[in-house]
Structures are given as C-alpha cells and as structure tokens.
Amino acid sequence: MALRWTKLGGPSIMPSSAARNDRDREFVLQPAPCLDIDKSGAIVRANPAFCAIAGRTEEELRELGLSSIVWQDAHDEVAKALLDATNHETVSFDAPICHPDGELRWLEWRGVMEPARNVVQFITHDGTTSRRVKSEMQERERFLTTLLANLPGMAYRCRNDPDWTMEFVSAGCLALTGYEVDDLLFNKTTSFGDLFHPDDAQPVWNAVQKALANKEPFTLQYRIRTKGGGQRWCFEQGRGVFSDNGELLALEGFITDITHRVEAEEELRDKLTLIEAQRNQIADLSLPIIEVWDGVLTLPIVGVLDDVRSARIMEGLLDAVVRTQSEHVILDLTAVASVDAAVAEHLVSILRAVKLLGARGVLSGIRPAVAQSLVGLSADLGGIPTTSDLRGALRSCMRLDAKNTRARKG
Structure with a gap:
C-alpha cells in the first residue's frame, strides 16, 4: 500500500496498483453482471457479463449512459437509487434495460458507493425468466379465478x-x-x-x-x-x-x-302421465262396449280400424265377454262407409277371437256399399251372421236365447 497526505495533514492509505489490478481482474471475471456508475449517471465501466446481458459492448454502454439503456418508466426510480447510493446507502431495486432486439430485460439491482473511485458499483441479476414465469403464473391464476367465478x-x-x-x-x-x-x-x-x-x-x-x-x-x-x-x-x-x-x-x-x-323433468313426467291418462280415457271413449241386454254386448265401430285399434278392440271385447259372461257380441258397422281388405280381416279376426270364448259374433248395420265391398274382396266371414241394422241383430240374439231356453226346459 502507498501513503499520501490529506489536506488535514494526516496520512491516507491508497491502494497499490497491484491491489487495483486484482480488483479490476475480479470485476472483469465476476460472473454476475456488474456496472460502475458515476454521480452523473455515466457508465464508467461494465464487465463482460453485463455487456452480454445488455447486448452491447462496453464502449457502446459508455457512450449511451445509464439513462439510455434503462427503460424510460424506471428513470425516476433509478435516479433516486443513484442519489441514495452516493449518500453511502446500500440500494436495491428492480428495473428493466432495453436490449437492442427490442425486448426488456428485467434486472435486480443492488448498489453501493465505492468512495475510493467515487462511483456506485452495481451488481445485477437477470430476473427476466423468473419474472416471466411469475407473470405467467399470475395470469393462469387470474384466468382460473375468472373461469371459476x-x-x-x-x-x-x-x-x-x-x-x-x-x-x-x-x-x-x-x-x-x-x-x-x-x-x-x-x-x-x-x-x-x-x-x-x-x-x-x-x-x-x-x-x-x-x-x-x-x-x-x-x-x-x-x-x-x-x-x-x-x-x-x-x-x-x-x-x-x-x-x-x-x-x-x-x-x-x-x-x-x-x-x-330436475323440476322441469318432474313437470314433464307429470304432464306425460296426465297425457297418458287422457289418451286412455279417449281410447275408452272410442271403445264404447255396451251391454244392451243380458248376455248381449254391442260395439259400434266408428273411425279408422287399423292394426293398433283392432288389437285394442279385441282386447276390450274379450275382457268384457269374460267379465259379463255374455253369449252374444254385436259389431255395429252403421258408421262405417266403406271397408278394404285390411278392415275386413280385422273384423273377421275380432269375431273369431270372440267365438273362441264361446260367444256368438254378429255383424250389424252393413250398408249396401259395405256389402258390395265385402263381396268384391271375397271376404271370408266364416258363417258370421249379418244384419242390416242393430235392431235386427238384437232380435236375432233374443230369438236365439229364447230358443235355447225352451230347448233346455224341454
């Protein structure tokens, strides 16, 4: 170390050139990005690590100065930190620098005054990646919060x-x-x-x-x-x-x-149940099986006689025959204007099923047009009695009952 006299007359210890060289070498070899700044904000020196992160040579950094490389919005914060450091305070802050490629590199700065050289020496850390990760995590958290909300x-x-x-x-x-x-x-x-x-x-x-x-x-x-x-x-x-x-x-x-x-489904089920009940009621109205005399059932055929309705008529008639123990069933065709092969087949099937239960089937109310249709279709009525009107069918049933009664008594 070398000595020099201060203005007060006392000796002052100055670092030797060898010591300065060691510190300079340490500054250059420091893996962390380092920068020396004077009180005016001029860049005195920058180590290779800082040059690499700044994307500029040391000479370019000296020419630009600190204010030219620090992001404009951070100028006030950096100026205050530099002032505090010159007052021998340790300062730390985050501020980005502008890379030549247009991107911002966020640095964590920590500075302290070096009185011997009258500069503030900053050691920095590149927090760009961690800041980006943090920003992405915050964005994901914000997105998730918004989504869930x-x-x-x-x-x-x-x-x-x-x-x-x-x-x-x-x-x-x-x-x-x-x-x-x-x-x-x-x-x-x-x-x-x-x-x-x-x-x-x-x-x-x-x-x-x-x-x-x-x-x-x-x-x-x-x-x-x-x-x-x-x-x-x-x-x-x-x-x-x-x-x-x-x-x-x-x-x-x-x-x-x-x-x-769930409430809508329950309401729908209730409505469907009601509709089904109404449909059954309508179906029952379309199947008016009437017991016109003891042991005599009458069913007026009204409307279309398709497969579904034919099956329902057959089921209803058979149940009524068994329930009432009727011996006669009259199918009244008064309201039927015409028949085709399918209708004729349905009529025959119904009366044959009735016969299997021991009841006698009669077709009544056959109009001339219906009679001609049945003949033209060569419908096999299989010996089924027919009458021109319901009254004739009923008389036929009553006469047969009377005859059977006399035969049993005789």
Whole structure:
C-alpha cells in the first residue's frame, strides 16, 4: 500500500496498483453482471457479463449512459437509487434495460458507493425468466379465478371424510349453498356434509367410496339444504387425487345446480302421465262396449280400424265377454262407409277371437256399399251372421236365447 497526505495533514492509505489490478481482474471475471456508475449517471465501466446481458459492448454502454439503456418508466426510480447510493446507502431495486432486439430485460439491482473511485458499483441479476414465469403464473391464476367465478357451480378440493372437509372451494359456493367460501373451508361455520339431504348422505358416501376403491371418477346427483333453508338438486363430477404410491390425497371435482332441470323433468313426467291418462280415457271413449241386454254386448265401430285399434278392440271385447259372461257380441258397422281388405280381416279376426270364448259374433248395420265391398274382396266371414241394422241383430240374439231356453226346459 502507498501513503499520501490529506489536506488535514494526516496520512491516507491508497491502494497499490497491484491491489487495483486484482480488483479490476475480479470485476472483469465476476460472473454476475456488474456496472460502475458515476454521480452523473455515466457508465464508467461494465464487465463482460453485463455487456452480454445488455447486448452491447462496453464502449457502446459508455457512450449511451445509464439513462439510455434503462427503460424510460424506471428513470425516476433509478435516479433516486443513484442519489441514495452516493449518500453511502446500500440500494436495491428492480428495473428493466432495453436490449437492442427490442425486448426488456428485467434486472435486480443492488448498489453501493465505492468512495475510493467515487462511483456506485452495481451488481445485477437477470430476473427476466423468473419474472416471466411469475407473470405467467399470475395470469393462469387470474384466468382460473375468472373461469371459476363465471361457472354456474362450485369447484372444490376436499378430504375423504364424512364431513367432506373442504380445503378449497370456489366463489360459486355462495350461489349454490348460500355460504361464503370462508364458511365452508375446514368446516369453519358448517361442513359440506351437513348440507346433504338425510336420504342422500349415505348413498353419496357409498358411491364415492366405491369409485375411490376402483380409482375411477364418479358422478352424483343429490339434494342439499341451503343456508336459507331451501332445497337444491346438485350434479357432481369428481375423482380421487392419488400420490405416486397410491395414497389418497384428496377429492377434486365440480358441483353444479340442476334444480331447474330436475323440476322441469318432474313437470314433464307429470304432464306425460296426465297425457297418458287422457289418451286412455279417449281410447275408452272410442271403445264404447255396451251391454244392451243380458248376455248381449254391442260395439259400434266408428273411425279408422287399423292394426293398433283392432288389437285394442279385441282386447276390450274379450275382457268384457269374460267379465259379463255374455253369449252374444254385436259389431255395429252403421258408421262405417266403406271397408278394404285390411278392415275386413280385422273384423273377421275380432269375431273369431270372440267365438273362441264361446260367444256368438254378429255383424250389424252393413250398408249396401259395405256389402258390395265385402263381396268384391271375397271376404271370408266364416258363417258370421249379418244384419242390416242393430235392431235386427238384437232380435236375432233374443230369438236365439229364447230358443235355447225352451230347448233346455224341454
């Protein structure tokens, strides 16, 4: 070390040229980006690491100065830090520099005054990557928060216990249950398990345990009681979260309100039931089986006689014959203007089925046009009695009954 005298007359120790050379060498070889700045903001020197991150040579950096490479919006912060450092304070701040390629490189700056050289020496760290990662994570978190806030339901992470202890719930829990997020987390105010309808709690538990045992996802439909005392239908999709060694860590899933859908389905079922009942009533009206005399049933045929209606007529007639023990069945065709082969076949089939039960079938009310159609179709009525009107058919049945009665008495 060399000595020199200060203005006060005392000796001052000055670093030797060898010591300065060692510090200069250390500055150059320092892996961290380093920069010496004087009080005016001029760049005195920059090590190769800083030149590399700045994308400029040391000479270019000297010519530009600190204000030219630091992002404009950070000028005030950098100027204040430089002033504080010249007052022998250790300063630290984050500020980006402008790379020649147009990108910003975010640096973490830490500076201290070096009185011997009357400069502020900054050691920096490139935080561009970590800042980008942090920004991306914040953006993902923001996106997820926005997404969950706009979904019509509640995302969750919970423990596999009877309380379904919630470790995370999204803001949608308020609209679904009436409870705030903090009310449900770790059962602070109530547990999610307490919200289940008593009839649904055990079936839900059983279904989830079965799915977990098979490491399969599960879907559930159940009722909950809200904070206000109402009832809501919920649809849930979830799955178990397992560690690499197969240990169950938690359950994760999503629950949505399907009350309107369930109520609409119930309303639809009620309407369909009503429609079916009305349809049956209409069908019964279209099958007016009348017992016009003891042991005599009459059925007026009105409208189209297709396969479906023919089967219904046959079923209704056979039931009525068995129930009333009737011996005669009259099919009245007064309201039928014409017949085709299919209708003729249906009529014959109905009366043959009646005959198998021991009853006698009669066709009445056959108009001339219908008679001609039956002849033209060569319909095989198989000896089935026919009359021109219902009165004639009824008289025929009564005469036959009287004859049978006399025969039994004789």
